[in-house]
Amino acid sequence: MRLAIQVAATLAAGGLVVIAMRRVGLRGKRAVGAVAMVPVITACLLALPTYREQINELLDAHEANATLTARDVRLGNGIGINADVDFLAWAKRHLGDEETFGFVIGSSDEAGSLEQWALFQLAPHVAVEPPASGDWLVFYDVNPDEYVGHADLDVYKPGFAIARSPVGP
């Protein structure tokens, strides 16, 4: 409905311009051509206030960015979804060059988002499916005891651990 009103109003503005042009003596296509003034005038009226607003927004962004730390930049998106970025950094230090990992996460509403972030933070190491086929298993908010046979389980905190995969690649 709102779109229809906007379109109708714009067409009406165009019609008024044509009528006005005919009143001042323009005829035929020349009068119709004056409709070009509608977008031009609208652009002039809208562009300047928008220009000012956007400039202010960009300056605000510049100011806000000046206070960011390197950690905010690197990990801010993960921190924003309450990912345990410190655990992931700790786990990443275990992975050797070109080693892969399987990511095991407990079920929660945020599991999908957390997994996307975790795989991003653990890059360039590559995640594999099934998890046990990687060099390592990374346990995130899940009980590693369910996955038997990890002699060298390294626990960061309850539910968060890393272990050499029993199967391997």
Next chain:
Amino acid sequence: MGPDIASFGIDALLAFAGLWVLIGIGLVPLRGSSMLAALGLAYMTGAALVPVVLVALLTLGVPVTLVTFFVVALACVVVGGFAARKSPIDAMETSDPLRWLRHWRSWPAETWVVVVFVALVGAYSVIGMLGVFESPLAGWDSWSIWVRKAQVLSNHDSLFHGFFTNESYSFAHLDYPLAYPVWESLHFRAAGVVDLQAVLRHVWLLLVGSIWALAYLLRERVRPVVWAPILLLALTTPGISGQLRDGYADVPMALFACLGVVALGMWIAKEEAGLLPVAAIMLAVTANMKNEGLAATLAVLVVGGAVVLVRRLDVRSYATAAGAVVLALLPWRVWLAVHGIEGDMPVSKGLNPGYLLDRIDRVGPAIAAINGQFADPERWLYLLPLATLVVVVSLVSGVGRRVAAFYLGCFLLIWAAFVWSYWISPHDLEWHLATSVDRVVSIPMLVCLAAVLHLSGLLLRTLTGEPGPRQRDPLI
């Protein structure tokens, strides 16, 4: 500072390569001031063509490194230079390229319009660059899809199977084309680091470059008094500049699409050599950025083809250009097919009447959501109503009718394609609309921008009594 300079060096090389492509196709004369004026279009051409070529090389198994990039950029320069070898060089301008500056007191009013436009856009560009220079990427897809792929492409010289055929990363839409992450990865490689703060600096250049490019393309058909305020509006439209700062691929894709549609619209108006190759390059990269870009590109090619056939334009040239676009999107599609990678959209079911009927209840909400975005004055500043006005007036009055029909057809077919994609999508409609519709409308809105720019220019010509394209070209 070193990594920053190196990554901006990639942009400079892209602009240089693009400039020689434009010189080669005859769109930019070998003249200092013209080359400077065309720098925005040159950057967009290089940023479109080079990644498309690199994606094709990747699918063929050619290692893509900075050396490959330099070779492709150099090839653009050599081929462009070879094609332009017979172009005359303006001897007077070569001796004094800035002589026009000395006569500023006698500049006509329209030159001052351009000067004010350049000053405003220049200030906005610099402040914008300051605003985004240290901005981290906060948009979800920007890091989860695009930078993730760019990082893989920076660490591996090939389409690393450990990632691109890995089910664990299916959430990153492994079927999406790669032009955008390839473009990002070039900057990462040059900087020597995947820096989440660096991406938006270069994305910002795409915005400034595209506005500059549109001004260059339109300069001879549309008077500055028309394009300057409308382009200034486009530059500051929150739907464009605000969304661009999320780091998603949608706005860059829409900017390329807009350039492609304008170049094709202008070719349809006058069949000027050089415009068709530019349209093809811009549409090729649009199709190589996202699946929505592919749908939009095919829609534009279909509508363009229909106009060419109906108005009996140069079918052979058009078919060559359209063929080149299709050829450019094939390598990635073939690679996907060979490796059995499928997207989440059930395209084959999308023409099955039974499947469509079962989901007919999705059409209404999809249309309402898309049209609701069009009507959002906070984001799109009445671009669609203005486009409707100029298209209706052009169609009724006959001023630029074939061009108006082209823009209208493009808009409607793209709109229909997007409604169809929501119709057949396997995702929960509410979620799908909530997470995508505000971005999806970028391409149709920039088609509206193209229509407003071009048709307003044609209409103003009839008001001022200037010889319009029809008088120069009886086919219009």
